[in-house]
Amino acid sequence: MIERQLSMRGWIVLGALLAIAVALAGIGGTWAFATPALSSLPKGPVLAHAIERGKLIVGVRRYPRPAPPEAPTPPEPDAFDATLARQLAASLGVSLELVGLDPAMQEAALREGRVDLLVAGVPVKSAQDIAAAPGSYDIGRGLVVALRRGKVQNESALRGASVCVGEGSGYANAVSQRYGAQPRSYPSSVHAASAFMAGECAALAEDGEVLERLMQNEEWRFYQPLAIDVRLPSDATIRLREGDNTSRDYLAAALRQWRADGTLAKARGARAGNLQFEITLLKDGFICHS
Template structure:
C-alpha cells in the first residue's frame, strides 16, 4: 500500500509538472502583438523596402510605397516606437514565426495564397502598375514599351517586371521624384509607379503635358500579415484600419505624397522639359 501511494504521488507530480509546462507554452503562444512589442520596447515591422535613413546633405525623397508612413501612423495610434526590417510575402511566415517581426506589411494580389498560420488585414491601400508619358508619345500599349527606356524606383513593386514581361529597358532610380524628373527631361520614355500616386499627380496643372497613360494593371492590396493565433494584435490593427477608413486617411495620404513628390521634382529640375 505504501509503495502504491508513493508511485501514485510520483505520477501526480509528473502530471502537475506537465500541466505547468503546457500552461507556460500556451501562455507564450498566446502572447499578443502589444505584449511582445512592449517587452522589446518597440514594434518591429517587415516591409518590402526599408527606406534609407535620412542624413544631412542628402536630397529628401518620398518613397515609392506608403507602407512606412502608414506604419508610423499605426504605431503612433498604438503608442509604440517602430523599426523596420526587410520582408515580403514569401518570407513573412518565417519572420512572424521566429518573431523577427511582429507584423509584416505586404502587397498581395487576389490570387496570392496566404498560409493558414497567418491572417491578412487589408489596410485599404490598393496598388496597380500605371505608366505616364508625354502627351505626344507614340506609346499606346504596354507591349510597345519593348526597347524603350522606362523609369522605376528601387523601392517600388515594378523593378524587374517590365523588362521581363515587355522587354523594356529599365532605368532603376532611387525614388519616384528621380524617375519623374528623368521623364520630364527626356531621359526616360515612360515612368511606372502606383496608379494611386500617378492619378493624383496628373491632377496637378504642371503635369498636364505628361497626361498620356497606359491603363493600370492588376491590383494588389497592401495588408497587415499577422499570426492567425494573435487575437490581440488582430483587434489592435483592425482598430487602426477602421480609424483610417473613417477619416479617409489613405486617400489623403496619396494626395499629400503626390504633392510632396511634385515639389521634389520642381526643386531639382534645372533644365526645361523635353520637347
C-alpha cells in the same frame, strides 16, 4: 382655440423629433456595436509582445531623398509607410521604432524577429511562413504617362515596353497583367520618376493623384496620360509571421477602420504632396542617389 392647436402641433412635432432621435440613437448604437474601437479588440502574441515592450518595431521601405550631387543623403524611411506604422503604434498605445529595409532584407528581418511587422508595399512574392492582413493600405488608382511624341502613344503600344515603377508598387503587376508591359523597379517612386525623365523607360506608372499634380508643372508639359484608372491587382499589405491569426485580424480591422474614417485617404494625399515636392527638386539639379 388657435393657441391650443399650435400647442398641440408643437407637441406632435416634438414627439416626431424625439422618435427620430431615438431611431438615430438606435442606429448609432448598432453601428458602434458593429465596429468596436480598436482598443477593445484582442491582440495576438505579436502585438501583445509589442505592448509589453512598450514599443512597436516596424520594417518599412527606405530611400535617399533628392540631394545635390556633392552632398548625398543617407536612406530614410518611406514617409507613407511610416505614417501607417505611426497609426498602428498609436492604436496600441506604444512608441514606434522604424527600421528601413531593402527589399531583399525585409522578410528575413521578419523571420528573425528583428521587426514585429512589415509595412513595405506590395511583396515581390508570397512566402509560406509569412502572413498578410486582409486589405490594402494603398487605395489609389493609377495613371501611366509617356512622352507626347515618344514611341508609345497608346495603351496597345505598352506591350513589351518598359515602365518605371517604385519599389513595392502595385502598379508593377498592374501594367504587366493588363498591358503586357515590362515593369522596371527602382528604390522609390522618386527614383522611378527620375529614371523615366532620363529616358530609361518608355512610360511611368504611379498613383494618379501624384501624376495629376505633376502634370500641372511646366516641366511636365512634354508628357501625356496614356492609361487612366489603372486598378491595383495586388495589395500593399501589412505582413507578420504566420500563425498569429489574432494579431492579423486586428491589423485587418485597423485597415477597415482607416479606410472608413478617411485616414488612408489623408495619408495618400500627404504622400502625393511629398512626392510632388521631391520630384520637383529634380529640375533644380538635385539627383536621386542610389
